[in-house]
């Protein structure tokens with residue numbers, strides 16, 4: 001008789017196969033067990049034909065990869081531990097010493113910081129381009145340019161670029177273009193088919209931390225492609241860097257995905273209503289939301305996001321910024337943020353709690369963009385609270401900290 005503990009570890013009972021429930025099961029593994037040596041040698045970790053090691057995939061991560069690829073209109077996906085890791089992953093997969101990367105000046109800040117830090121130290125050059133001037137982007141594409149980052153809408157200032165023309169400019173020069181698709185989340189527009197004729201980006205990076213997670217409690221990122229050869233490069237780099245995600249985190253995202261459309265639309269509707277209300281307040285010089293007529297890039301937003309809504313209203317993330325009139329000192333704007341009750345102070349977005357962040361725009365951009373009013377910027381992320389309660393919160397904080 002074998003030792004009881006040995007029996008526990010090697011227990012022969014197998015539950016009946018074929019169990020199905022609304023949500024997939026959670027499989028946790030570093031070690032994957034093979035039936036024999038021949039199977040061990042034959043297994044190819046590069047494909048979803050089997051399992052080799054936890055880092056290379058489990059049923060849980062394969063399932064999430066396939067769903068994220070579908071959400072974004074792609075064919076292949078790799079998962080990484082954060083949205084920023086997805087950005088770094090693309091850079092490390094596609095760039096070598098002597099190459100150059102182009103990044104929009106309104107990109108997610110840490111993308112620019114990566115270029116200025118590690119990439120520069122590796123001998124990889126970078127330029128920041130004007131996201132609202134396609135000619136500026138085209139003029140900067142040179143013989144060493146290997147990667148162009150796109151972002152729509154831009155981080156914090158929310159300009160919507162002419163994505164179709166930007167992709168065409170990259171195609172014309174044979175340079176890979178990769179979109180940070182966190183704002184659109186695969187819901188506002190199809191990054192792999194922007195014009196309805198199949199014109200799209202080569203890959204997307206997505207902070208699943210935001211809308212796919214929806215809870216403010218998971219960090220995860222993805223890189224999605226449609227191209228087999230490009231996916232293979234990304235997958236090889238993924239294996240060599242040893243990036244993996246936890247099964248419980250993958251399960252949390254799988255559980256939140258079915259409601260992503262409802263959440264995105266609800267946060268969009270509330271965000272737009274509050275953005276319109278803010279535009280009418282005397283303390284606010286400008287509202288930054290691509291769906292508002294007159295906003296920077298509004299026509300470009302309408303072109304690629306306008307058709308995403310069957311009522312003709314278009315789709316947008318529940319995110320907007322306000323430029324508080326420059327007659328109010330930055331310290332008064334800080335007091336306004338501190339006076340908010342329902343809006344909490346914190347980074348990120350896409351979760352249930354509405355958030356506010358004051359930004360020092362002058363420190364973030366090469367020059368003050370001509371299309372932006374002078375003032376202090378506050379970025380709001382709209383959660384799932386009742387919009388009327390959020391509006392009342394903004395009203396009381398404005399009245400308290402920024403009297404007219």
Ligand SMILES: *Cc1c(COP(=O)(O)O)cnc(C)c1O
Pocket residue numbers: 081082083084085108155180182183207208209210219220221348
């Ligand atoms: C939040 C965010 C990221 C980074 O995601 P993390 O999971 O926080 O690393 C990247 N790009 C954009 C546009 C983001 O908003």
